Amino acid sequence: MLYTGAMDEPRPFRSLSPFVLVGFPLWAVVYVVSRAWLEIGNAPASKAAQWWIAMAPLPPLLLLLHGMVQDLRRLDELQRRVRQDALVGTFLFVLIAVFVLGQCEIVPGFDHGSFGFRMLFPLLAFVYSVNLLRAQQRYRRG
DSSP: OTTHHHHHSOOOGGGSOHHHHHHHHHHHHHHHHHHHHHHHTOOOSOHHHHHHHHHTTHHHHHHHHHHHHHHHHHSOHHHHHHHHHHHHHHHHHHHHHHHHHHHHHTSTTOOOTTOSGGGHHHHHHHHHHHHHHHHHHHHHHO
16 A cells, blocks of 8 residues: 555656667567568568568567666566566466467468467557556555
C-alpha cells in the first residue's frame, strides 16, 4: 500500500531512455520499409541481399530493447514486479501462440493467410499492454 501513489502517477515521456525514444521510431520505419521492399516485388534478385533487407530491422530492435532494459532498471521494486508479472503472462501467451501456429503449419492444406508468425509481434504489444493493466489493478487492490 505504501507504493500505490507512484503507480497512479503517469510516467513522464521525457523520462524514457534515449534508446527507446530513438529505437522505436527507427525500428518502425526500417521495419515498414524493409517489409514493403520485399513484398512489393522490387527486392534484389540476390538471396543474400534479400536476407540483409529482411534483417535490417534487427539492430534498431536491439537498440529499443536495450533502452527498455535500462528503463526497467530505473524503476522501483513494486513497478519492477508489476512489469515482470506482465512479461510472464505475455511470455506464456507467446509460447502457446507459437505452439498453435507451428502445429497448424503441419496440417496439410492449411493456409494461414494473413495471420502467421509475423503477426505475433504486434499481438505481443497488445497482450503485454493488457497484462500490464491487469497486473497494475491487482497490485492496486493490495
